[in-house]
Amino acid sequence: MRMHAIRAQAQDMSAKRERETQARHQRREETTMDEMPGPALKSRALRAMRADSLPIFAWPFFGLIVACTCWVYLFQVLDAERTQFERRAYETATRIAVNQAAQLSRDLTMIDQILVLIGSHWQAVGGKPEQKTLDEVVGPDKAILNISVFSPRYEMLFTNSPSAWGEEELKTAGSLPFFAEQTKSGVDAMFIGAPRKLPGQDEYFVRFSRKILDASGNLAGVVVVALDSDSLMAPYDGGILGQHGFVASYGIDGASRAFRAEHAGRQPPVIPLSLRFALDTSAGNIYVSGKDFGDSVNRFISWARVDGFPIVVIAAADQTEAQAAMNERRLLSIQIAAGANLVLAAFVIIATTMSVRFHRERRQLELSQAAYRKATEGGTEGFFICQPVHGEGKVIVDYCIVDCNERGAAMLGSSRQSVIGQRLLGIQGGLAAQPAKELLDKAFRQGAAEEDFQIEPDSRSEPQHLRMGVVRSEEVLAITVRDVTLEKSHMADLERRGNEDTLTGLPNRGWIRRQLPAMLERADKAGQKLAVLFVDLDGFKLVNDTFGHGAGDEVLQHVGKRLKVAVRPNDHVIRLGGDEFVVVLELLAHESEAEHVADRILHAFQAPFTTSKGTASVGTSIGISVYPCDAKDMETLYQHADIAMYEAKTSGKNRYHLFNSAFYDAMRARTRREKELRAAIANNEFVMHYQARVDCRTSKVTSLEALVRWNHPLEGVLAPDEFIGLAEETGLILNLGELVIDLVCAQIARWSGGVYASVPVSINVSSRQFNERDIRESIGDALARHGISASSVEIELTESSMVVDPRRTADNLQAIHALGVRLLVDDFGTGYSSLSMLHNMAFDLLKVDKSFTSRLGKDENGDVFFQAIITMAHSLGMRVVAEGVETATQVRILQALGCDELQGFHLFRPVPADELPHSLEVAA
Ligand SMILES: Nc1nc2c(ncn2[C@@H]2O[C@H](COP(=O)(O)OP(=O)(O)OP(=O)(O)O)[C@@H](O)[C@H]2O)c(=O)[nH]1
Incomplete structure (x- = not known):
């Protein structure tokens, strides 16, 4: 029991082990299959090959099928045609054979009757036939060649043509068929012999024989007639049976009887065995190959039995000729088919090439598609x-x-x-x-x-x-x-930013440039006006300067908001940049509406702006340009609004101005003049005039004031008041000033050694020139350049030059003075400088403005005023020059007041250098 359990357990374990081994094996196999890409690859490659080979073989296969089908069909048609031709050939041959047989039957019947008649005649005349009777029997056509009669012991009893018999023949006549057959047979019938020819003769003949019986029916002799073999067969149409065609008659024994071929040189062929057997039937057709005939000519044979005689007539048609037309057509058809085959082959080759190329391209496209797809995945x-x-x-x-x-x-x-x-x-x-x-x-x-x-x-x-x-x-x-x-x-963000002013959040310059054309179009369509208000802040720079840029920004933001409130809801407020704004009013019925809006804007600026740094007051100047009255396009509209704004600025600020074409013309003239002035400086169109200053006591020339003149190419000589203001505004004064310094120094250099060598020349330096250029350096350079001394030059400065930065002015003046150049205050009394301020400056002379000179002698205050100036100037160490001296009275008063020098038309007018007096002494 225990042994049994142990064995069972052992069996279980071994079975389990086996199962595990099998499973492991299978797994390994599966793993190997998975890991080995071989089969999968192979099958994929096979599939690809199959797919690739399809376009290569499809068209040839198709071509082959088409070609085969066509050939099969063609041969079927040709075969059917051949059958038809054969049938027709047989029909023709049969017709000829039947006709010939009928004719032969008639002929043989007639010959038989002739034999009977001759036999009867022979008996009747007792073996002595009459020639006349025989002639009647033979008939006029002489077809019967010979009539002979033989005795039962085959002795020739009679012949009408001895030459028709050979000697040898006559000896053996008893064994010859015409005789032997008659004696053999118990039947009284006509014997038809085979064609023969006598030695040395070409013609064939056929012998016919019949018994001559006596009254008791015993053989009394044999009557023989011979006929030309050819005459047995009637003529026929040689073209029908062809070159090798013939008609012939054969006995049912197979021996030939007669033969006729319409084409010369034809011999009766030996009748083949196959035909011989076939002739047993009364009529029929058979194809006999040339081999069977022994003359290599294939023939269609038709035969017909000759009625009443053991004779068959055959008509043989030459197969080659019977089918010649068909063969020709057949050949042509085959040639056409072969040609079509070539075309088909060419088509197949082209189609295959194209198909392969198309397939390859498609495959490449598919591959690149797949590759692109994978790459883009x-x-x-x-x-x-x-x-x-x-x-x-x-x-x-x-x-x-x-x-x-x-x-x-x-x-x-x-x-x-x-x-x-x-x-x-x-x-x-x-x-x-x-x-x-x-x-x-x-x-x-x-x-x-x-x-x-x-x-x-x-x-x-x-x-x-x-x-x-x-x-x-x-x-x-x-x-x-x-x-x-x-x-x-991002683009939307950029666009928004591109359209928006970042500080105020208002639309910006770019936005309005893009939108304005559409707005103008809308105005056109509505038949209404559009106004552009150019809003520029007044005194904004001061806010920046006072409170800083940040506060300035705050003001700008407030301005944007106030403008938005001041305008109508559908109007547009744009910040152009800096302190410039634009308001666009769409769909205006009248330009007065724009003025109302401008009024509201001005009103909005009345309240000060509160900033984190303090409260600032800012006004605004507004220029208004209205479409379409002031301008027809966007650019001009802008420009005119800007000009109108400029007019508002120049006419006192904090106001609005409608575009005014007169102002515009003036501006244009100013612009043109500026351009000319710029060119004039570049071309040095300036000349210097000189006005002498004289000593009040000695009346001697003490100095010359250099006064610039513009020698305008079209307008002639222009005085300084026609261009100096513009030069100041535009900054051209800086270059013009340099030019003047150079011209004067050059002139001084030219005077060297002359009467004016000892007289200094004073040069006017504008406020801007003094404050924006280093005059000390300019003068120093000019002196050095022209090799003249500093004492020969004086500088005249107006009071306004000194108010900007008095301390710096004092330093500059000191530096110029240190060169040895004398300094003069020009037009004293017109500015806001005080004598105490001048005290700190290194001035040598004070030129009192001509307005003070003109009052001298006219009212008491005038003299007192002048006296006070002279006294104070002297106390500050400055000499005094009275400007604008125009009368002798003024000269006398000034001498009495103790003035130092005089200048004016009464003494000298400004003149070019070469028109100056030749002596420094002046008659007072
Ligand atoms: N705070 C601030 N200041 C600017 C800006 N852009 C320009 N500014 C300043 O604005 C001032 C404009 O100059 P102006 O128009 O001559 O100044 P203004 O005092 O109004 O002069 P008028 O127009 O003649 O009254 C300049 O000082 C510029 O530096 C800005 O974005 N912010």
């Missing part, structure tokens, strides 16, 4: 291949997605499997199908197209903006789709 671009779907009249009605990558499918909110095969117009949600189709249509027409699409908000696809690029390749479209949501939002 990891990227961000969606990729699709679409094929057009044509409707009626080849019109593209839709596109079918034939391939795409997963990313592309995801963009449509679907998977690749479900997207492939879908029609574009059938795609729900996401991409707007109709516009996308229009883009594809465009790409199909033009070769390529690109467009951005906004995705419907409730779409399943995540991007909001897609960029679709479509390229046509043959008959398919390759489409790349890119998510440009981020790019679009």
Whole structure:
């Protein structure tokens, strides 16, 4: 019992081990199968090979099938034709054989009757036939060659032509068939012999014999007639049976009787065995090969039994000729078929080549498609291949997605499997199908197209903006789709920023430039006006300077808000930049409405602006230009508003001005003059005039004031008041000032050694020139350049030059003075400088303005005033020059007041250098 249990357990374990081993084995096999790519690869390669070989073999196979079918059909047709030809040949031969047989029957019957008649005649005349009777029997056509009668012991009893018998023949006549057959047979019938010819003769003849019986029916002799063999067969149409055709008659014993061939040189052929047997029937057809005939001519044979005689007539048609036409046609058909075969072969070759090429291209396309798809799978671009779907009249009605990558499918909110095969117009949600189709249509027409699409908000696809690029390749479209949501939002942000002023949040210059044309168009359409208000702040720089840039910014922001409040709801407020704003008023019935708005804006600026740094008051100057009265286009409208604003500025600020064409003309004239002035400086169109100053007591010339004149090419010599103001405003005074210094120094240098060598020349330096240029350096350079001494030059400065920065002015003056150059205060009394201020400056002379001189002698205060100036100037160590001295009275008063020097028309007028007096002594 225990042993049994142990054995069972051992068996169980071994079975388990075996199962485990098998399982392991199987697993290994499976693993090996998986790991080994061989079979899978092989089957894939086989599939690829099969796919590749299909286009190579399909067309040849097709060609072969077509060729075989055509050949089979052709041969069937040709065979049918041959059968028909054969049938016709047999019919013809049969007709001839039947006709010949009928004719032969008649002839043989007649010959038989002749034999009977001759036998009867023989008996009747007792073996002595009459020639006349025989002639009647033979008939006129002489077809019967010979009539002979033999005795029962085959002795020739009679013959009408001894030459028709050979000697040898006569000896053996008893054994010859014509005799032997008659004696053998108990039947009284005509014997028909085989064709024979006598030695030395060409003609064949046939002998016919019949018994001559006596009254008791015993053989009394044999009557023989011989006929030309040919005459037994009637003539026939040689063309029908052909070159090798013939007609012949044979006995049913198979021996030939007569033969006729319409073509010369034909011998009766030996009748083949096959035909001999066939002749047992009364009529029939048979094909006999040339081999059987022994003359290599195949023939169609037809035969017919001769009625009443053991004779058969055969008509043999030459097969080659009977089928000549057919063979010709057959050959032609075969040639045509062979030609067609060649064409088919060429077609197959071309089709195969094209098919292989097309297949290869398609395969390459598929491979590159797959490769591109795989490559784009990891990227961000969606990729699709679409094929057009044509409707009626080849019109593209839709596109079918034939391939795409997963990313592309995801963009449509679907998977690749479900997207492939879908029609574009059938795609729900996401991409707007109709516009996308229009883009594809465009790409199909033009070769390529690109467009951005906004995705419907409730779409399943995540991007909001897609960029679709479509390229046509043959008959398919390759489409790349890119998510440009981020790019679009950046663009939108940029556009917003591009249109917005960051400080005030108002639309900016770019915005109005882009929008204004459309606004003008709207105004045109509505037949209304449009006003551009150019708003420039007054005194804003001061805010910056006083409170700082930050506070300035705050003011600008407040300004933006106040402007928005001041204008109508539909008006536009734009910040151009700096402290410049533009207000555009659309759809105005009258320009007075623009004035009302301008008034409101001015009013809005009345209250000061509160900033973090303090309260600032800022006004505004507004220029108004109205479309279409003031300008017809955007640029001019702007320009005119700007000019109007400029007029508001120049006429006192804090006001508005409508565009005024007169002001505009003045500005244009000013601009033109500025241009001329610039050119004049470059071309040195200036000349210096000199006005002498004289000593009040000695009346001697003490100095010359250099006064610039513009030698205008068209207008002649222009005085300084016609261009110095403009030169000051435009900054051209800086260059002009330099030029003047140079001209004067050059003139001084020219005077060297002359009467004026000891007289200094004073040069006017403008406020701007003094404050913006280093005059000390300019003068120092000019002195050095022309090699003249500092004492020969004086500088005249107006009071306004000193008010900007008195301390710096004092330093500069000191530096110039240190050169040895004397300094003069020009037009004293017109500015705001005080003598105490001048005290700190290194001035040597004080030129009292001509307005003070003109009052001298006229009112008491005038003299007192002048006296006070002289006294104070002297106390500060300065000499005094009275300007604008025009009368002798003034000279006397000034001498009495103790003035130092005089200058004026009463003494000297400004003149060019060469017109100056030749002596320094002046008669007072
Ligand atoms: N705070 C601030 N200042 C600016 C800004 N842009 C330009 N500015 C300043 O604004 C000033 C404008 O100059 P102007 O128009 O000549 O100053 P203004 O004092 O108003 O002169 P008028 O127009 O002749 O009255 C300049 O000082 C600029 O530096 C800006 O964004 N913020």
